[in-house]
Amino acid sequence: MISDFAKEKVFWTRKMNLKLVKFIESRPNIWNPKHPKYTSVAVRDQTYAEFASEYGNEFTWQAVKDRWTNIRSTFANYLRKINHSRQKGDAEPYKVNWHLWEACSFLLKINRKSNNLDNHEEQNVNETDETTDRKEEISDEEFSDDNSNSLNSSCVNVAKNLASVFRGVQNDAFGLNNTKTGHVGQVVAKKLSQMNSYDAAQLNPERGTNRRIPEQINNIRQEFDENKFNFTKISSKEILFSLCEDDDQDTHLLVINVSPISRYHSLLCPSVNKKLPQxxxxxxxxxxxxxxLIAQDRNVRIGFNSLCAMASVNHLHYHLFVEKFTLPIESMEWKHFEGPVYCLNENYPVPAFCFEVDQKSSHKMCKEIFKLLQYFLHNSIAHNILITTRCFAKNDGSAQVLIFPRKGTIGVKQLTAFNVAVCELSGWFPVYDEQAFSTLTAEDLEPELKKWKLENFDKLCDEIKGLY
Structure with missing residues (x-):
């Protein structure tokens, strides 16, 4: 079940969080047990509704209440860490880097001389901590600068909202079932009985006929051309929602894919207003x-196709998928390659590199991953990327970033029975032609994958080892 907050179409920025804290400070009936209206649930809900009214009818009092509960819980967690540090007699007291810490300092007024929370308030916080569903709401404290040391706070805040609302999309919070594009996503799917390791073939004729005409791609570093189709030109009906950074200079979109591979197949378009190439x-x-990482949903994957690796639009975008089955590549064995890099077992038709990322190492590991991607870019090596949580046969909340270096292709992407991009390299074959689908066998697929393996892959491996 998804929380009401996850369904909201207004999203919490750092400025909104700060504004909410200042508002709550001016309404002691919310936080001060000595206030005569503190025990009145009706007055409390009315106060939340007062703040929500500033953002339109779709922003509910429940969303404000949930957000304040989250902030108050985070404050309490930090306060306990400070007290624990004092009790241990640490030479340097625990330092909080949370951006709302000072703004929330008014809560100290209800604390006892020992600087612990008032029993009533602490009990409320503890009850909130115990009943919060991790999959529905990730606290600020878990992804704070203090815990991860170097996570980009802006990326984390945006990612939280994306993950929350994307879960809402899965529950049809936007009524996608009743839209034309929603029906397109409900394609006929069945397994090919002849297939062994490749059991994720899918008939999807609509993707071949309903998609936009692909762009002419001649170079992996081709410049953005605003005269060509890009995501600033799409209809407003295709936008599920947009997220703006605090300075309103950066806008991220989650967009309906008008030619989806499967249900919930959407496009994440970061910094769409900057008009960046793919x-x-x-x-x-x-x-x-x-x-x-934040979605904590093993069915969610994100894919990327570079230019000359079957990207059809030269405007920065990622693919979001929600699929319950395990992709063939997710069950393959991986071996250590060099530094933080793993490589795919040689039994798989195409080689790939893999990085494992968890919440604490996200910023550091993304730098390591980006180092490899920069190498591919400078050497004009086309590549596809899959971000998943199902590799390494474990479910510990970590994610795996798989990168496939491959032969490039130039020109306009041809709409054949299937094109080898990130899905196909992962063992998932959306087939656009019904006749080809009916005759397709596993023997047809493996040679098609091998066709895109780099001829000088061994030399490439030696050079990549030099990076780490």
Missing amino acids: VVTHESLQLAVNVV
């Missing part, structure tokens, strides 16, 4: 990785 940036990589 080249991974460090910020967009961190954003995509954080979405997968």
